[in-house]
Amino acid sequence: MSIIDQDIKNGQFHNIYLIIGDEEYLKNRYANQLVDALIESKDSMNYNEYDDKACAENSAEIISTAVTLPFFADHRVINIKNSGWFKNKNDDFLGYLDEPNEDTIFIFREASFDRRSRAYKAASKLGCIVECTRLSSNDIKKWIGEKLKSENKSMKKEAFIEFEERTNSSMDNMEMEFDKLISYIGERKTITLEDVEAVCTKQLQSKVFDMIDAIAEKNPTKVFDMYHDLLASKESPLKILVLIQRAFRQSLQIKDLRDAGYSEDRIIKELNFSKKRGFIVNKTLRMTKNFSKERMNELLNEACELECDIKTGRIKEQLAVELLMMKYSC
Numbered sequence: 157m158s159i160i161d162q163d164i165k166n167g168q169f170h171n172i173y174l175i176i177g178d179e180e181y182l183k184n185r186y187a188n189q190l191v192d193a194l195i196e197s198k199d200s201m202n203y204n205e206y207d208d209k210a211c212a213e214n215s216a217e218i219i220s221t222a223v224t225l226p227f228f229a230d231h232r233v234i235n236i237k238n239s240g241w242f243k244n245k246n247d248d249f250l251g252y253l254d255e256p257n258e259d260t261i262f263i264f265r266e267a268s269f270d271r272r273s274r275a276y277k278a279a280s281k282l283g284c285i286v287e288c289t290r291l292s293s294n295d296i297k298k299w300i301g302e303k304l305k306s307e308n309k310s311m312k313k314e315a316f317i318e319f320e321e322r323t324n325s326s327m328d329n330m331e332m333e334f335d336k337l338i339s340y341i342g343e344r345k346t347i348t349l350e351d352v353e354a355v356c357t358k359q360l361q362s363k364v365f366d367m368i369d370a371i372a373e374k375n376p377t378k379v380f381d382m383y384h385d386l387l388a389s390k391e392s393p394l395k396i397l398v399l400i401q402r403a404f405r406q407s408l409q410i411k412d413l414r415d416a417g418y419s420e421d422r423i424i425k426e427l428n429f430s431k432k433r434g435f436i437v438n439k440t441l442r443m444t445k446n447f448s449k450e451r452m453n454e455l456l457n458e459a460c461e462l463e464c465d466i467k468t469g470r471i472k473e474q475l476a477v478e479l480l481m482m483k484y485s486c
Contacts, residue, residue: 159284160186164193169231172262172283174242174276176269181327182288183265187235190263194233202229208238215241215248222252222260232260242269242276253278296325300334304347307338311347318352324359333357360391364399365443367481372446376485383481393473397463397480403440404456410437411444411452455484 163169173190175183195203204221211218218234226232241249242264253275262283269276279285291299297316304310311319319337323329333356337347340355358366363386370378386396406427413423423437444452462476 160190160286164189167193169194169261170283171256171258171260172264172279174264174266174269174279174283174285175288176266176285177288179288179290179327181331186286186288187263187265190261191233191235194231194261195229200229202226202232203235204233205235206237206239208240211236211239211241211246215246219248219252222262223257225257226259230259232257233263234260235263237265238267239264240266240268242266242273242279245273246275250274250278253282256282290325291327293320293325296320296327296330299327300330303334309338309341309345309347312349315347315349315352318349319347319356321362322352322356322358324361326359329359360386360395361399361403364396364403368400368403369443371481371485372443374485376482379481379485380478383477387474393477394463394466397459397466397473397477400477400480401456401459401463404452404459407440407444407447408449408452408456410440411449414441414444415449451484455480458483 160173169190173187175186177183191203197203204218206214206218218236222232222234224232239246239249243266264279276285300311300316300319319330319333323333336355337351341347341351363382367379367382367386370382383396387393409427410423413426418426420437420441427437447455459480462471462480465471466473466476
């Protein structure tokens with residue numbers, strides 16, 4: 157990402173920027189910074205923006221625009237989100253890459269790509285590839301710390317832990333929930349745990365973890381209250397079931413490493429959580445104290461069988477999830 161910062165500072169730009177990775181906030185931020193540095197206004201006749209649908213239907217038109225010289229400007233900028241051209245072959249784009257227009261700058265934000273593709277290799281040669289991965293927990297703390305400082309606010313430690321958990325460490329979610337918190341506390345200087353609980357919306361994965369905690373506590377009333385709240389918010393029972401499976405697979409990995417004598421820090425490193433959500437390890441370790449390994453494997457296997465039954469039409473998805481939760485929470 158420092159390459160983009162340096163290009164903007166120097167005023168010297170590559171012809172292609174391919175921005176990839178799982179952190180949408182950073183991908184959008186750097187794409188927007190490039191656009192702002194290259195074009196005075198997004199409605200300029202030298203600026204075009206396309207999404208995946210437009211790329212699928214109008215690739216020839218996009219390339220025709222790319223080979224057109226800019227009008228009284230140094231650059232023509234084409235900003236594209238999820239073209240699919242770096243995974244699926246597009247003859248129009250590949251033809252353009254053989255003789256690119258030096259005055260045109262492509263900015264791509266791609267969710268999927270193939271490093272072996274000709275387009276990916278060309279982007280590496282003609283431009284630069286920027287990978288925006290999720291920040292480590294320490295980097296997120298620094299980022300939130302800077303935002304707090306700019307607002308002349310502070311946040312208590314337990315409030316930040318809950319804030320990070322409720323937002324799944326997603327920078328998009330964090331920025332939105334942070335703005336809500338700042339508005340909520342008004343003139344107060346410190347954000348408390350109570351503020352976070354009152355304002356910040358829990359993400360689906362976090363809600364599923366809470367439901368699993370209730371299953372471990374053998375509290376069926378709490379489990380079904382949470383489940384029906386998820387259904388009321390239009391969450392799919394099948395999606396909930398898949399997230400339960402994912403949580404238990406992850407929990408078994410963490411439990412195995414813990415039983416092998418690994419520290420929490422080493423588990424985070426072993427599972428490559430440093431760039432994702434290290435706090436999940438601590439939460440999982442607390443949860444697994446109430447589950448034997450055998451019971452966790454049994455639940456996971458049954459959840460997988462129910463998913464198969466749902467997809468083959470042998471059972472209704474809502475009933476399948478309810479049967480699973482009833483069996484393991486009672």
